[in-house]
Amino acid sequence: GAVVSQHPSRVICKSGTSVKIECRSLDFQATTMFWYRQFPKQSLMLMATSNEGSKATYEQGVEKDKFLINHASLTLSTLTVTSAHPEDSSFYICSSRIRGGPYNEQFFGPGTRLTVL
């Protein structure tokens, strides 16, 4: 299957700093990538849809100025958590599907554990 990587796998930062998370499709082109957040013992919550070369689409309740998404190429999308606070501590996961492939067979990255002190 297709491989999606994320970097870093875990990050600890101080409150007020910004953190960038990278999501890469290693062996396929991804015109669309999705960003999810998952709190402990909860399901994945969709944050935004990232489209190559255009603005991301955010889900209701997700602050676009706080969670900056950039999808500058067909293999890379980045999520920047700006001015992070402890309540932003969570597990962030990206996903994508192979261009032209079925939408419900998506490939997920391994996730990034963010801890804000």
Add this chain to the structure above:
Amino acid sequence: LAKTTQPVSMDSYEGQEVNITCSHNNIATNDYITWYQQFPSQGPRFIIQGYKTKVTNEVASLFIPADRKSSTLSLPRVSLSDTAVYYCLVGDTYQAGTALIFGKGTTLSVSS
């Protein structure tokens, strides 16, 4: 997207067959049924997908009755490593640019 309902949790022992049922009463004609598996601190992994009757792969089987209002994921002879959360999703497979929406999932615990 059709709403899905699954048991919150299930317990099993190694070597047993586990069947997890998902109900999706409002499934649409174009919708497929897809199951994902998620281990702790990892991203979900696609397991199996089907439209009707039975689908089998090297990991699991998916049984879908004629009315398609429910489906059952069957894991043969589970092992400790099958302990994970299993998600049932229903949607149109060809909707480009549409994200997967996850429900609460079923936490399967396998003991020795």
